Amino acid sequence: MTDLERAALLDQLLRYVREELETGLPADQITPGSPLLETGVLDSVRTARLLAHIRTAHDVRVPPVHMTGEHFRTLETITDLILLLRSRAASL
Amino acid sequence: MSLYSLVVDAAARTPRALAVHDLVTGLDYGTLDARADAYLAALRGRGVRPGDRVLVWTDKTTEAVAVAQAVLRCGAVHVPVPRSNPRERVARIAADARPALIVTDHDDRVPGTVCVPCADLVREAEPRRETEPRRETEPPRMTGPRPEAEPSRETEPRPQTEPPRQPEPRSKVASGPATAHHPVRLSDPAYILYTSGSTGTPKGVCLSHGNALAFVDWACRELALTAADRLANHAAFGFDLSVLDLYGAFRAGASVHLVGETLAQAAGPLVDFLLERRITVWYSVPSALVLMAEYGELLERGPGALRTCVFAGEPFPLKRLQDLRRAWPGVRMLNWYGPTETNVCTSYEVTAADLARTTPVPIGSPAAGDRVWLADDGEILVSGPTVMLGYWGGEPQAGPYRTGDLGRYDAGGLLEYRGRADDMAKIRGYRIEPAEVAGVLVAHEAVRDAAVLVVGTGPDARLQAFVVPETGRTPGLVELRRHCAAFLPPYMTVDAVHVVDGFPRTPNGKVDRAALGGLVARGVRA
Numbered sequence: 374m375t376d377l378e379r380a381a382l383l384d385q386l387l388r389y390v391r392e393e394l395e396t397g398l399p400a401d402q403i404t405p406g407s408p409l410l411e412t413g414v415l416d417s418v419r420t421a422r423l424l425a426h427i428r429t430a431h432d433v434r435v436p437p438v439h440m441t442g443e444h445f446r447t448l449e450t451i452t453d454l455i456l457l458l459r460s461r462a463a464s465l
Numbered sequence: 466m467s468l469y470s471l472v473v474d475a476a477a478r479t480p481r482a483l484a485v486h487d488l489v490t491g492l493d494y495g496t497l498d499a500r501a502d503a504y505l506a507a508l509r510g511r512g513v514r515p516g517d518r519v520l521v522w523t524d525k526t527t528e529a530v531a532v533a534q535a536v537l538r539c540g541a542v543h544v545p546v547p548r549s550n551p552r553e554r555v556a557r558i559a560a561d562a563r564p565a566l567i568v569t570d571h572d573d574r575v576p577g578t579v580c581v582p583c584a585d586l587v588r589e590a591e592p593r594r595e596t597e598p599r600r601e602t603e604p605p606r607m608t609g610p611r612p613e614a615e616p617s618r619e620t621e622p623r624p625q626t627e628p629p630r631q632p633e634p635r636s637k638v639a640s641g642p643a644t645a646h647h648p649v650r651l652s653d654p655a656y657i658l659y660t661s662g663s664t665g666t667p668k669g670v671c672l673s674h675g676n677a678l679a680f681v682d683w684a685c686r687e688l689a690l691t692a693a694d695r696l697a698n699h700a701a702f703g704f705d706l707s708v709l710d711l712y713g714a715f716r717a718g719a720s721v722h723l724v725g726e727t728l729a730q731a732a733g734p735l736v737d738f739l740l741e742r743r744i745t746v747w748y749s750v751p752s753a754l755v756l757m758a759e760y761g762e763l764l765e766r767g768p769g770a771l772r773t774c775v776f777a778g779e780p781f782p783l784k785r786l787q788d789l790r791r792a793w794p795g796v797r798m799l800n801w802y803g804p805t806e807t808n809v810c811t812s813y814e815v816t817a818a819d820l821a822r823t824t825p826v827p828i829g830s831p832a833a834g835d836r837v838w839l840a841d842d843g844e845i846l847v848s849g850p851t852v853m854l855g856y857w858g859g860e861p862q863a864g865p866y867r868t869g870d871l872g873r874y875d876a877g878g879l880l881e882y883r884g885r886a887d888d889m890a891k892i893r894g895y896r897i898e899p900a901e902v903a904g905v906l907v908a909h910e911a912v913r914d915a916a917v918l919v920v921g922t923g924p925d926a927r928l929q930a931f932v933v934p935e936t937g938r939t940p941g942l943v944e945l946r947r948h949c950a951a952f953l954p955p956y957m958t959v960d961a962v963h964v965v966d967g968f969p970r971t972p973n974g975k976v977d978r979a980a981l982g983g984l985v986a987r988g989v990r991a
Contacts, residue, residue, distance in 0.1 A: 399941075421756050424731055435733075436734065437728050437731075437738040440488075440731045440734045442524075442725075
């Protein structure tokens with residue numbers, strides 16, 4: 374994994390959340406480090422939609438054990454989780 | 466008989482059977498029992514006495530379950546508060562419950578209270594193992610986890626290769642003063658569940674050992690729970706749905722599989738969880754199942770080992786329920802009803818006959834030994850063994866409990882739910898008093914006045930806020946959501962903010978909530 378890959382992935386997620394997730398928030402208020410719970414970005418409906426997006430656009434299924442507050446705190450931590458799950462899948 | 470004896474008895478019968486499993490760790494009954502005793506000694510060491518409250522502010526872990534058992538064994542009152550509650554709200558709950566101790570599993574602290582991490586309690590319990598002489602006649606009782614049980618990644622109950630230990634007389638096991646279980650009466654308070662309050666502060670619904678056992682006994686019979694069952698625990702510990710998952714499992718010697726607070730919000734992975742853990746009994750709000758069907762292919766991938774699916778907390782959208790029924794003809798489905806104050810007081814079994822209906826399924830007929838009837842104005846009244854002792858700090862509950870829910874009887878004499886007599890609302894099964902949210906909004910410096918209402922139903926329900934700003938200020942959605950997040954649990958945050966000059970009023974001067982709802986429909990936004 375390169376820094377470039379990570380940046381591209383984060384950018385893509387950010388664009389999805391800003392433009393398609395219907396958070397009700399103006400785009401400039403959502404940043405890579407925004408706390409997703411505190412800003413109300415991730416409720417059960419939007420969490421389900423975001424996970425569906427991660428599955429279709431990035432081919433990553435997040436297993437139940439990784440569905441924790443730590444991994445889903447910000448878009449940055451979600452990016453790291455996707456990369457972790459990808460590298461695991463690749464090493465199998 | 467007490468609520469805590471369920472684990473004690475199961476540990477005596479089947480010490481090696483899986484009792485509780487969180488996302489990473491599983492504990493068998495013997496280990497859970499020993500762990501509860503270790504926490505009990507530590508709580509006593511911290512000065513917790515019978516009747517004290519112990520607030521447990523943690524994520525959903527096996528440790529939190531063991532702590533809860535310890536609190537009950539102490540004769541104290543368990544106050545579970547979901548981890549996702551912000552410090553300010555926990556402080557308000559603590560101001561009401563006045564706990565001797567707040568047990569945590571994180572670094573957040575509530576000023577003016579004694580906060581202790583689980584890990585510290587474990588450490589405090591351990592020296593006891595060294596210093597306390599163990600009676601020769603006693604089988605070894607470990608205060609730490611069994612090596613084979615932690616970090617156990619198994620999702621399997623261990624096969625019982627050795628015969629169960631002989632049940633020991635309780636008096637012998639609990640002979641040490643540090644771990645003797647305090648004898649409780651059925652009428653003693655067991656736990657307090659804090660729910661949204663119309664006065665702006667959370668209110669504590671106080672339930673006794675007898676209240677809980679009346680429900681659990683009924684539910685175990687109704688669901689025919691056995692030691693082979695594997696129950697999912699979707700609801701947070703602070704919600705009454707958890708009482709079935711935990712104590713129903715313990716009474717049957719079955720296992721309960723804890724769904725963490727973040728996983729509970731994730732429809733797709735929840736379906737994986739249901740299948741991987743081979744869950745046999747599921748209990749949640751309908752919204753969770755609707756989202757699992759919509760985003761997690763629940764109908765196509767399930768039901769796995771599921772034999773019974775129970776839902777409560779809000780009406781199940783009829784078409785979605787019929788889809789589920791059609792997809793899983795072999796799974797028993799039950800629609801339960803009851804506010805936190807009564808736990809479950811009516812039940813209706815959904816069958817193939819309901820595939821033809823065009824109106825929502827009834828909430829059914831009285832359950833758990835309760836009497837349920839309608840007042841002249843249609844309000845649902847409940848009396849019986851599951852009705853709470855009262856609100857914490859308030860008068861004891863006297864006479865039937867008035868639910869504030871409106872009902873009517875269908876042609877067959879079954880009870881149907883019609884809505885609320887007051888402003889209380891549900892969002893995805895979560896009970897919300899709009900006044901509590903409005904009270905928090907008004908505390909924001911840019912807000913002069915606020916009104917809150919829920920628009921939509923089921924998964925589409927949204928919390929709409931109307932705010933009258935202070936002169937020269939226009940509070941934005943992000944600002945107000947962050948403000949809400951500091952004072953309220955996540956499910957109570959506002960979905961949209963509408964800035965208005967003033968509120969439409971009814972002729973008698975009250976905020977005209979119907980007219981406010983009309984503003985949402987017309988698309989007035991911040």
